[in-house]
Amino acid sequence: TALKPGVHPLTDGPRTTQSMKDDVLHGLSQTPKQLPAKYLYDERGSSLFDDICTLEAYYPTRTEVQILDTHANDMAAHAGSKAALIEYGSGTSQKTHRLLKALHDPAAYVPIDIAREHLLAASERIAEAFPALPVFPVWADYTATVPMPVPAEAYTRAVAFYPGSTIGNFLPEQAIAFLQQVRTRVGASGGLLIGADLKKDPNRLRHAYNDPQGVTAAFNKNLLIRLNRELDGDFAIDQFAHEARWVPEHNRIEMHLVSQTEQTVQVAGRSFAFESGESICTEYSHKYTLEGFEALLARANWQIRATWTDPDRLFSVHYAEP
Numbered sequence: 232t233a234l235k236p237g238v239h240p241l242t243d244g245p246r247t248t249q250s251m252k253d254d255v256l257h258g259l260s261q262t263p264k265q266l267p268a269k270y271l272y273d274e275r276g277s278s279l280f281d282d283i284c285t286l287e288a289y290y291p292t293r294t295e296v297q298i299l300d301t302h303a304n305d306m307a308a309h310a311g312s313k314a315a316l317i318e319y320g321s322g323t324s325q326k327t328h329r330l331l332k333a334l335h336d337p338a339a340y341v342p343i344d345i346a347r348e349h350l351l352a353a354s355e356r357i358a359e360a361f362p363a364l365p366v367f368p369v370w371a372d373y374t375a376t377v378p379m380p381v382p383a384e385a386y387t388r389a390v391a392f393y394p395g396s397t398i399g400n401f402l403p404e405q406a407i408a409f410l411q412q413v414r415t416r417v418g419a420s421g422g423l424l425i426g427a428d429l430k431k432d433p434n435r436l437r438h439a440y441n442d443p444q445g446v447t448a449a450f451n452k453n454l455l456i457r458l459n460r461e462l463d464g465d466f467a468i469d470q471f472a473h474e475a476r477w478v479p480e481h482n483r484i485e486m487h488l489v490s491q492t493e494q495t496v497q498v499a500g501r502s503f504a505f506e507s508g509e510s511i512c513t514e515y516s517h518k519y520t521l522e523g524f525e526a527l528l529a530r531a532n533w534q535i536r537a538t539w540t541d542p543d544r545l546f547s548v549h550y551a552e553p
């Protein structure tokens with residue numbers, strides 16, 4: 232691929248396609264059945280997620296964008312000059328545009344994503360919008376230990392950017408492990424700018440994950456399409472229904488694919504029986520209080536220096552340091 236000026240060659244990082252089979256066989260053997268949420272993001276899944284972000288029902292994206300727009304200068308002051316911005320799961324990098332505009336002479340942008348075409352397209356758009364900014368795309372599963380392609384002399388501070396409340400996909404213990412890994416990556420002088428969705432009226436939450444247009448349903452079911460294609464599965468897509476539940480004991484939304492009949496499905500060389508009404512849990516989306524999120528970060532040795540929210544307190548963005 233001939234990349235536009237400013238975009239460095241793709242860094243080929245660790246990806247988990249080899250173990251997707253193991254993860255799927257393991258997850259479907261559990262009771263209740265489950266699949267890791269990260270497999271929702273193939274190229275098609277990443278596009279469907281982009282569509283979700285534009286939905287009226289899905290408030291997190293526009294709310295976080297509003298917070299970024301309102302407070303970008305304040306965030307930039309925390310990051311300081313010549314920061315290297317590392318984005319975990321960069322997707323379309325749309326939020327990044329708004330942040331980069333405010334940063335003081337940023338030294339580099341390092342987007343990390345598992346969807347290669349998405350990553351390259353977004354890198355080129357950033358390079359075009361910011362001609363002086365070197366872009367170092369890393370094609371990787373960011374939950375693995377990701378290489379840092381920018382030489383240490385090139386920047387003063389590495390700032391991890393993890394917007395979208397994607398941290399909410401992890402169980403608390405996994406979130407802590409991930410945040411510790413990010414801390415190791417950015418070092419003692421590093422920073423973390425992270426989005427966290429806040430607890431709110433369950434009806435509002437359920438609506439956000441059961442949108443009337445059915446885009447979230449298509450996003451969820453795309454996982455089965457992917458398993459059919461990549462792991463030689465025979466899921467009958469229309470025999471599973473999308474459902475998103477608010478589970479108050481765990482402060483989370485859970486996405487499920489609910490079997491509409493008693494059926495047996497083949498995938499990755501094994502067969503799995505479903506009772507009618509039995510589901511596969513495909514995603515957790517944890518919601519936080521400000522205090523709860525601060526405590527979570529503290530358990531991973533991050534201290535919050537600043538918190539920004541919207542007027543309705545739907546969403547929060549935090550700047551933390553080791």
Ligand code: AVJ
Nearest residue numbers: 283395396397400440447516
């Ligand atoms: C990208 C993980 C933050 O949990 O809200 C959106 C994914 N799933 N609609 C979320 C998602 C269904 C999203 N995150």
